[in-house]
Every structure is written in C-alpha cells, then in structure tokens.
Amino acid sequence: MQVKLRVKRFDRERDREPYWAEYEVEAEATDRVLDLLHSVKWYQDGTLSFRRSCGHGICGSDAMLINGRNRLACKVLIKELGKRISVEPLRGFPVVKDLVVDQQAFFRKFESVQPYLVAEEPPPARERRQSPEARERFDDTTKCILCAACTTSCPSFWSNPNYLGPAAIVNAHRFLFDDRDAGQEARLQVLNQSDGVWRCRTIFNCVEACPRGIDITRAIGEVKKALLLRRT
Amino acid sequence: MAATYHQYEVVVVGGGGAGLMAALTLRGRDVAVLSKLYPVRSHTGTAQGGIGAALGNMEEDHWEWHMFDTVKGSDYLADQDAVEILAREAVETVLELEHWGLPFSRTPDGKIAQRPFGGHTREYGKAPVRRSCYAADRTGHMILQTLYQQCIRHQVKFFNEFLVLDLLIESGRVAGVVALSIADGSLHVFHAKAVLFATGGCGRIYQITSNAHALTGDGMAVAWRAGVPLEDMEFFQFHPTGIYRMGILITEGARGEGGKLINGRGERFMEKYAPTLLDLAPRDIISRSIYLELRQGHGIGGKGYVHLDLTHLSREVIEEKLPDITDFVRTYLGIDPVKEPIPVQPTAHYAMGGIPTDIWGRVVVDEKNRVLPGFYSAGEVACVSVHGANRLGTNSLVDILVFGRRAGRDLVRYVAENDFPPLPPRAEENAEQWVARLRAGRSGSAGRRTTVAELRDTLQREMMDKASVFRDEKLLAEMKEVVGELQQRYQEVTIQDRGRVFNTDLVEALELAFLLDCAQTVVAGALARQESRGAHSREDFPKRDDQNWLKHSLAYRTPSGQVELKYKSVSITRFQPQERKY
Numbered sequence: 001m002q003v004k005l006r007v008k009r010f011d012r013e014r015d016r017e018p019y020w021a022e023y024e025v026e027a028e029a030t031d032r033v034l035d036l037l038h039s040v041k042w043y044q045d046g047t048l049s050f051r052r053s054c055g056h057g058i059c060g061s062d063a064m065l066i067n068g069r070n071r072l073a074c075k076v077l078i079k080e081l082g083k084r085i086s087v088e089p090l091r092g093f094p095v096v097k098d099l100v101v102d103q104q105a106f107f108r109k110f111e112s113v114q115p116y117l118v119a120e121e122p123p124p125a126r127e128r129r130q131s132p133e134a135r136e137r138f139d140d141t142t143k144c145i146l147c148a149a150c151t152t153s154c155p156s157f158w159s160n161p162n163y164l165g166p167a168a169i170v171n172a173h174r175f176l177f178d179d180r181d182a183g184q185e186a187r188l189q190v191l192n193q194s195d196g197v198w199r200c201r202t203i204f205n206c207v208e209a210c211p212r213g214i215d216i217t218r219a220i221g222e223v224k225k226a227l228l229l230r231r232t
Numbered sequence: 233m234a235a236t237y238h239q240y241e242v243v244v245v246g247g248g249g250a251g252l253m254a255a256l257t258l259r260g261r262d263v264a265v266l267s268k269l270y271p272v273r274s275h276t277g278t279a280q281g282g283i284g285a286a287l288g289n290m291e292e293d294h295w296e297w298h299m300f301d302t303v304k305g306s307d308y309l310a311d312q313d314a315v316e317i318l319a320r321e322a323v324e325t326v327l328e329l330e331h332w333g334l335p336f337s338r339t340p341d342g343k344i345a346q347r348p349f350g351g352h353t354r355e356y357g358k359a360p361v362r363r364s365c366y367a368a369d370r371t372g373h374m375i376l377q378t379l380y381q382q383c384i385r386h387q388v389k390f391f392n393e394f395l396v397l398d399l400l401i402e403s404g405r406v407a408g409v410v411a412l413s414i415a416d417g418s419l420h421v422f423h424a425k426a427v428l429f430a431t432g433g434c435g436r437i438y439q440i441t442s443n444a445h446a447l448t449g450d451g452m453a454v455a456w457r458a459g460v461p462l463e464d465m466e467f468f469q470f471h472p473t474g475i476y477r478m479g480i481l482i483t484e485g486a487r488g489e490g491g492k493l494i495n496g497r498g499e500r501f502m503e504k505y506a507p508t509l510l511d512l513a514p515r516d517i518i519s520r521s522i523y524l525e526l527r528q529g530h531g532i533g534g535k536g537y538v539h540l541d542l543t544h545l546s547r548e549v550i551e552e553k554l555p556d557i558t559d560f561v562r563t564y565l566g567i568d569p570v571k572e573p574i575p576v577q578p579t580a581h582y583a584m585g586g587i588p589t590d591i592w593g594r595v596v597v598d599e600k601n602r603v604l605p606g607f608y609s610a611g612e613v614a615c616v617s618v619h620g621a622n623r624l625g626t627n628s629l630v631d632i633l634v635f636g637r638r639a640g641r642d643l644v645r646y647v648a649e650n651d652f653p654p655l656p657p658r659a660e661e662n663a664e665q666w667v668a669r670l671r672a673g674r675s676g677s678a679g680r681r682t683t684v685a686e687l688r689d690t691l692q693r694e695m696m697d698k699a700s701v702f703r704d705e706k707l708l709a710e711m712k713e714v715v716g717e718l719q720q721r722y723q724e725v726t727i728q729d730r731g732r733v734f735n736t737d738l739v740e741a742l743e744l745a746f747l748l749d750c751a752q753t754v755v756a757g758a759l760a761r762q763e764s765r766g767a768h769s770r771e772d773f774p775k776r777d778d779q780n781w782l783k784h785s786l787a788y789r790t791p792s793g794q795v796e797l798k799y800k801s802v803s804i805t806r807f808q809p810q811e812r813k814y
Contacts, residue, residue: 058373130338131342135337
C-alpha cells in the first residue's frame, strides 16, 4: 500500500524554522513506522535524521510523536495508523535535527533521583534473599527503558521544564519499593522538592504513552503516599 | 578541521555490558567511556533468557558441568583454560550483580531463580539442568540497567554518541583512538595509555538478524585495519527462533519453559536430530535442523518457517515468565502465543569470532599469543575464545561480565606500570581524510550515484544466501567476489547529507565500510576451513576434521586489502574432543 508520511523536519544548519516534509512510501500494513522512516532515508532522502537501534522496543532510541501520540517508531505498525502518518520529535526537548532531540537534561534528572541500589550492610557471601512477593512489589517499574515518551507527553513537564518528570520518578520508585534498598531517605528528599513528585497532576498522559505498559501514575501515587507517610 | 584533544589513562570504547563492567572495575580512576549510543541503548539490553551460572539453586549443579557443556557446545574449539575461568567466575559474577541490585526472578525461598537452556546439562550431558539465572525474559535489560546505575553512582565519565574511526598505534604500543562526535560532526583524538574495545558484534552483515542496527562490527574492523588479526570469524551463530521475516529474537527460554518446535507435518522434528535434549539442543544443531526441514518442504504450509509452540503451557507461565516475547509476538504478528504457535526461522545472532585476546582481555596478535601492549578487548567484539565454533545460550552475558571485569583488573595494573606513549604525528589524519571523502562524494562510472543502502542491501542479501547456516565452496567463492566488488564500489559511495549536525547518512556510510571488512573475513575463513564444526557447516565437507582443523583461524589484512590466514592451536586441558551428540 501507499502511505503518505509527513515528517516535521528542522536542520539548524540550513533552516530558520521547522517545516513539514511529505513522502510517498510503499509499505506493507505490518511494517513498522521505523520501516517507513528507513525507506525514506535509504531510498529517497538521506538527509533525514532519527535515532534507532534495536528495532523491537527495548533500546528506547526511537520515541517520537506519531499521529499525535508518543510512541516508539519500531513498536507501532502501519495498520494501526492508516495511510496518512505524521511524525514529529518529542515535545519539550530541544531539537538537535529532525526527529533527534537533546536528552541530556532528561538523563540528568534520572541521575538526580539516585537510581541505584544503596545497601547499608556489606553483602552476604551468597545472594540476598528476596521473596517473590517483595520482588513483585517493584516489578512494573523495572521495565522502564528511558525512552522519554512519558516525560515528553506530560503537560506538567511542558509548562515547567524543571519538573523531574515521570521517567525519573518511575526509576526512583523502582528502588524505593525494593526491600533490599536503604537509600529511601535521600531519594525521597529529591522527590519532595518543589520540582519533584508534587508537580504531577495525575493527568495520565504518561500511562498512555509508555511503550512498556508501566502503570506510571500509580507508581507516582505510591511515591507520593510514601512521602506523606514519612511526614507523619 | 582540527580535532579536539583529550587525554585519559584508559579509554573504553563501547557502553554495553563488557564496557560498563570494565569501567566499573576501573572506577575512581582516569577513565572515559566512548559509546556510539547512549549506554542504556546498547544491545546487551535485548538479551532475554538469562545468564548461566552453576549456582545450584534449583538442583545440583557444578561449574565443571558448565565448563564441559560450554566446551562440547563449542565443538571443542573453545580454549579450555578460558572456559574454566568463565564457568568458575560466572558464579561470583551473578552474585555480584545481585549485590548491585539486579532484580532477578526468585524461587519461593527467595533465591535467584534458574531455568533450563539449550545445551546446559547435568552430569556431562545426561539431561537438561536449570542453570540460567533470569529476570523474567528481560535479563539483559536488567543487567545493562544495573551496570549503568552503578556507573552513575561511581560518576563514570561518558562520551555518548561518539563513533570510533581509528586505533592509534605508536612504537608498538596502543596510544589512543580517533572518534567522531555524531552530535556535531567534530573529530576527537583520545590519547590514552590503554584502550579497551567492547563494541559488540557485526550481525548486520546478514539480512535476517536479531541484532540491532548499531551492530556493524566497528571495533573488529577498526582493529583489523590497524593490523590486528581477527580470530575465528567464520563461526557465526544463527539463533533458531527469530520471528519469521523480521528476525526479532524469541528467547531459548521459551523452550526452557517447555516450548516445542513443530514442522508443517505437525511433527516435533527435533526428536530426529537430538533425541536426548530435543528442543534444548544447542543453537547450531537446531538451526541446521530447521533448514533441513524447510528444504524437504516441511515448513508450515510449505513456506520458509516452522512453529514454536507454547500453546500447551499455561497462560500464567507465558505471561509471567515470558512477558516481553509475548508482547513482541502480539505487537508484530498479531498473534496470542497462549493460543497460537509462533512462526519462526533462524536469525543471525552472534559472532563467535573477533579480536583475539588472552584470559585478561589483552589483545594478542599472532600464533604465539604475543600481546599488543595497551590494547584490550572484551565481549562479542572479542574472541577469548570461550565460545569456539558455537556459543551456548546465556554464555554471552557471562562472557561480557567475566572478561570485562578481568580486562578492567589488568588495566589497573597496566596503567600503573606504564606512561603515556607518544601520539603518532597528525593522529586524526586517516579519519579526517575518510570523512572528508565521503562528504565530498565522487560520482561513479557514468555519473551514477552509488548509495550506502544499495551496497548494504546487496551485502546482507548475498551473505544470507551464500554464507549463512549451510555453506559450500562454490557459494563462498561467489560471495568472496561479491564482497570484493562491493568494496570497489564503496570507493564511489556518495551521501546526500553534507551537514555536520547528527549526520546519520555519514554514520551509515562509515559503518558500511566496517560491515564489508567483517564480511570479508567471515567469507575468507569459511572458504578456507574445509570441515564442518559448530556453526560452520560445509555441505562439501560435512564432517569435523580434528586432524587438520582443530585450530583457530587468524585473518590478517594484507597491504592490498586482502585476507591472509594463519592458524593457532586450541588450549585443551580437561576434555578431549569427542563426537558431539545430544
């Protein structure tokens, strides 16, 4: 089938402002949007830039705004979208070129929540024991691939770029609810700051955007609750 | 254009499991990690089914059994001194990951859970053993995340989206690398006492592959061009269960949980080929069996695939233990694996060969294992060799961590004992000229534009037809010609994007050269090796020939760009070669 692909493009070396480019691409209904982008890049216009690597939804490189929703280009098929498809860079990050955005600030926020296990005691000779139930407690938030689809779908982030954003909170949650971790206090302090977890207005865009199906708003709610319990 | 100068005692190239493990071992020291991708995007993250270690959490197990399975799986080509280290240190490595916070799946009593995997057995081949330590079916994702988290904790210095273009050698010592910053197109010279290559594999030489687009053999090719040989490149693993036509991996863990392979006649055909281990035989054997079934017209509906059937497993097992592959199958095929079997075909998965190293990750450059001072390598880009002619599932994750750490430990010693070597004059010159030529473009014969995509498509398609699961002299000789022609035509490649900022047109053109070099060495090694061993299966020489071929190949680049092959002996310590039956 013939697909009309519109791509919002911008090259700061050449263009004053972003513009829409249109391409006619021959595709199968079961092709990924990433296949369309490759088809343009490889056979029509080599100047189109985008990130991608694994091609099956694990590496997190190719999150972008596809027909108005944040998706991974490698995880959405043409048949879900129809013959007219528009693709834009993630909102709220500076555009480097075309669909490539600057994610440095995003990763700095991730780092700020101390996303690593903090253990008080030296480890035992064997593994620490953890019950399947305790492991299940934070299973959902271990799935995060840091693609930024959630954070860049969040109106609270759009209006305040200093907001930590859902991705950083998800990664804080992953450790806050791990019974092996002893770093709660320091992590909660970061989350309790004015640009921390309280900026979340439970709009649920993040849940919709997450390609890993993480129940992000619930995770954020649990972090808020942990903060409230800590105060009392 | 001048290059930017940097100086670090150690430069690690590659931000996947091996590179991060080495960097963590060197934490607190003067180290920089260069990564083509953001490190969390690395291909380690796509590993699914588990990491093998004889923890014995579920049933009796011993590292000696793991060692034996690995040696037998390798078709006796692996170096047994290295395999012994792999199997012994796997145990402490998995425990260290747990201590760093890796969320392994757990047994009811809270230990790390383990599942069966292809070729892993108890008592030297008697029956499958539960050895693969897993975190659902996203073990690689959790390993990559855990390592990156520890790197944040220890403030490891990263240069993200830097593509390595040249290895600098001066007075017989490695002195650094030249890299391209993809973000702005600038060139950078990294002056170092030592360099570790951990850049991953080259699966993109094939059309149907489980490998990420980024796996273009960069480190292998850059080392090869600098005069380092590549070892055992003819051994390339095809994983039996890639999603039909897409090549996306369906973990062996699916068969570990009880999944069966079924042909178009409804037969569980592995009963014929591996009566003891059945669907948990090693990958080379299952991939060949699938090809043989397809050749006899026993594909599903006569087409080019068989079925991986999980429908007899409970919904809970499938959704809890294999959630990611369930999601892939639902997303890409519109199939529910609880109710319908999955169409699969073999997919190019793993390079057993690579940059030759010793058991400390030190790169060795001749038949006598002479070390090239200051050069280290670990992970898929390297060849220790622990996988020999065929890697067992779960052992790639063991390899990257065990040998990434050992390389890191030896680097600590090396940088303490050595000063910075001098840089070669005009260190960036080669890289600069290459990039300038691609940017400038050159029109081909009759003014026809030669594109990267056109050459890469041809390479990938032809490699699939002529140098994949089954090979013979005629096909390989043809493939040698094809690669030669493509290398000629590469000189005429033009790119459309002449900009500096995030020019992926340029990046792909550079990567194509690496792919061509890798393919050239694969084909040369395969053409010369007149036997069948592990993943290298010659229809004109169907038997293993220990008399003449129980040896590693070393492919060198001649000044005219051809391959010269030499061979070195295999280290055999505990297990004498036997006939390989499952």
